[in-house]
Amino acid sequence: MVETTHRAAPDQYARPAQKEKQGRLRQWLTLVLLVYFLICAVSIVGDGFKLATGDHAERLFEFATNPFVGLMVGIVATALIQSSSTVTSVIVGMVAGGLPVAVAVPMVMGANIGTTVTNTLVSLGHVNDKNEFRRAFAAATVHDFFNLLAVVILLPIEILFHPLERMAGAVAGAFYSDADLSLDNVNIVGQLTSPVTDTAGQLVSSLPAVAGGIALIVIGVALIFLSIRYIGKLLKTLMVGRARQIMLSAIGRGPFTGVASGALVTMLVQSSSTTTSLMVPMAGSGAFTLRQIYPFTIGSNIGTTMTALLAATAISGATALLALEIALVHLLFNLCAVLIIGGLPFLRLLPVKGAQWLGRVAAERKALAAGWVLGVFIALPAMLIAVTVL
Amino acid sequence: MSIEQGSRPSLHTTSTAELKAMLNDSVEIIDEIRAELDAREAQTQELEKMDTLMVEARPRLQEIRGFFALVLDELRTRRGPPK
Numbered sequence: 001m002v003e004t005t006h007r008a009a010p011d012q013y014a015r016p017a018q019k020e021k022q023g024r025l026r027q028w029l030t031l032v033l034l035v036y037f038l039i040c041a042v043s044i045v046g047d048g049f050k051l052a053t054g055d056h057a058e059r060l061f062e063f064a065t066n067p068f069v070g071l072m073v074g075i076v077a078t079a080l081i082q083s084s085s086t087v088t089s090v091i092v093g094m095v096a097g098g099l100p101v102a103v104a105v106p107m108v109m110g111a112n113i114g115t116t117v118t119n120t121l122v123s124l125g126h127v128n129d130k131n132e133f134r135r136a137f138a139a140a141t142v143h144d145f146f147n148l149l150a151v152v153i154l155l156p157i158e159i160l161f162h163p164l165e166r167m168a169g170a171v172a173g174a175f176y177s178d179a180d181l182s183l184d185n186v187n188i189v190g191q192l193t194s195p196v197t198d199t200a201g202q203l204v205s206s207l208p209a210v211a212g213g214i215a216l217i218v219i220g221v222a223l224i225f226l227s228i229r230y231i232g233k234l235l236k237t238l239m240v241g242r243a244r245q246i247m248l249s250a251i252g253r254g255p256f257t258g259v260a261s262g263a264l265v266t267m268l269v270q271s272s273s274t275t276t277s278l279m280v281p282m283a284g285s286g287a288f289t290l291r292q293i294y295p296f297t298i299g300s301n302i303g304t305t306m307t308a309l310l311a312a313t314a315i316s317g318a319t320a321l322l323a324l325e326i327a328l329v330h331l332l333f334n335l336c337a338v339l340i341i342g343g344l345p346f347l348r349l350l351p352v353k354g355a356q357w358l359g360r361v362a363a364e365r366k367a368l369a370a371g372w373v374l375g376v377f378i379a380l381p382a383m384l385i386a387v388t389v390l
Numbered sequence: 391m392s393i394e395q396g397s398r399p400s401l402h403t404t405s406t407a408e409l410k411a412m413l414n415d416s417v418e419i420i421d422e423i424r425a426e427l428d429a430r431e432a433q434t435q436e437l438e439k440m441d442t443l444m445v446e447a448r449p450r451l452q453e454i455r456g457f458f459a460l461v462l463d464e465l466r467t468r469r470g471p472p473k
């Protein structure tokens with residue numbers, strides 16, 4: 001009897017462990033499948049854009065040649081979808097379909113601003129406690145201030161001299177010239193994605209070219225949105241332990257480790273909104289100070305650029321270089337922002353001071369907090385367009 | 391141990407005022423170290439809740455609606471009671 005119990009006990013413990021292992025394996029396989037669908041979806045958007053616009057993509061997006069309009073498109077699209085990864089992936093697909101890189105650059109910058117709305121909205125949940133709200137709102141808006149400052153500095157420089165576009169072009173060119181040597185005429189990604197992309201193409205083949213193209217864009221965007229959403233959900237459960245370890249090891253290690261850990265955690269969960277929103281309640285409770293959160297927030301900007309780079313691998317053919325170029329613009333923009341704002345002492349603490357001030361006044365007058373949210377994400381882009389168009 | 395003793399000025403030859411100042415400084419440093427360790431402990435505990443926070447830290451329509459209701463209340467109060 002005793003022996004039986006002894007034999008049964010390890011078996012009882014082994015079964016849940018085995019089930020958990022199987023569950024994890026299933027989650028990882030689902031993740032691989034979702035990444036595959038994301039890559040296919042970016043390719044579908046590119047195909048749809050090509051089909052819908054023919055060779056007239058440039059003419060179609062003439063309205064966005066005004067960089068402020070492009071910026072606004074990026075801000076509003078990201079604020080509505082609440083995912084910069086989705087918007088930048090769609091932009092990569094559109095560039096592959098013929099959208100000029102120069103038109104797409106302000107859109108990518110706008111996506112960077114638009115993504116900050118999520119953690120700002122999260123901070124509004126702390127409104128019932130004045131001190132908690134002051135800390136939480138400051139922790140959220142430090143991201144707004146940093147990304148706004150980055151655009152204020154880098155957009156005019158980009159409009160005048162195109163340094164980001166040039167640097168990204170050079171890096172993408174170097175990458176593809178090497179790739180040509182090793183993978184001559186072997187389009188691995190194209191072959192892997194063709195079952196899905198060809199099926200999507202066949203589905204709309206009976207429609208006229210423009211309608212078919214629009215249908216492909218809608219299918220592609222929906223697929224990107226859903227796959228990124230579920231990738232994020234899965235990664236949250238799969239990577240939470242590792243993300244916690246990274247953050248624990250960053251405590252007390254200074255700003256550089258903070259930036260690196262922010263980037264790493266964001267790469268793991270594939271969402272800057274998740275990482276920056278996570279910091280809001282931590283700052284609200286007072287456990288983390290604004291200065292401790294600041295480097296982590298900056299790092300999340302760098303980590304989120306990986307999705308667009310992954311999406312760029314989906315594109316093959318003549319426009320592959322341009323798709324990689326716009327994905328690299330996103331990365332280089334965020335790296336330059338960290339180097340310029342973080343490197344110049346008089347700029348370094350501006351976002352922190354701005355956020356602290358805004359946190360204080362918003363805690364006193366909630367209408368000002370509402371004014372900030374509505375002003376930055378709706379009124380400011382509208383005003384910029386009005387000023388430049390009229 | 392011997393190295394530490396060698397680098398430290400001899401306590402026997404230090405004046406009482408200096409010794410008191412050194413003691414005060416040490417107390418301050420120890421307090422600062424304690425406060426920093428306490429803060430780090432609180433941060434570690436906060437990070438232990440990361441599983442929950444990762445799921446819960448997202449915008450909620452009800453909270454946003456509640457916030458804007460508070461804003462409207464604040465604006466009405468500032469404007470004063472209706473005549």
